[in-house]
Amino acid sequence: MLQKPSFTVNQIKRKLEQYCIYQDRCHKEVEQKMKEYKLIPEARELILLDLMKDNFLNEERFAKSFARGKFRIKNWGKQRIVRELKFKDISTYNIKSALKEIDDEEYHTTIYRITENRNAVISESNIHKRKQKLIGFLMRKGFESELIYKVVNEIVSA
Structure with a gap:
């Protein structure tokens, strides 16, 4: 052994x-x-x-870089980021601080961009089924439901 x-x-x-x-x-x-x-x-x-x-371990710095990275690289929404940070036992204060790293304008631009990209690859002719697929995709990404419905209705109805 x-x-x-x-x-x-x-x-x-x-x-x-x-x-x-x-x-x-x-x-x-x-x-x-x-x-x-x-x-x-x-x-x-x-x-x-x-x-x-010695500042090798800094939870606030970790939370901020985690939020920035998951948003910019994986296009996660705020709800998914919060859920993952809570899973890692990050404090509420640090989670709120991390979410401030995400620019609101960039957030909205991102949800529109990924919705349009996903809509282009969905081969569903039924508008209701197409919307459901987009909504499910964006929910898994962790975006807020009100924002999802607004964006999906604007993009699919167009």
Whole structure:
């Protein structure tokens, strides 16, 4: 049976610093990573405090970059971003702060653009079924229902 190599607390701390440098992380992700090293609770706390003190781990920064990235790259709506951040145990304050990173004008432009693109590839001639498919798509993306209905009605009726 292969034995996992053992590391000192400082070596684990360096590994976690690299983990946080590579990409912004939330506490939950770092704690999950620490479980792999089977640390005692005192060592976990010490490492977490050091990572926060040295600004390797910053939940507000993580939430903001997460929201910007998921919106710009994956075209997620605010509801999906909020749901995913809550799943990562991000505080309500940090979630609100993260949503401010999304420009309202850019948000509306994006929902119109992805709706038009999706509408162009749907091969449904029945207008009601076409609308239902678009609504379902935008709901999964996490956009607000009032906005979805407004955009779908403007695009499909045109």
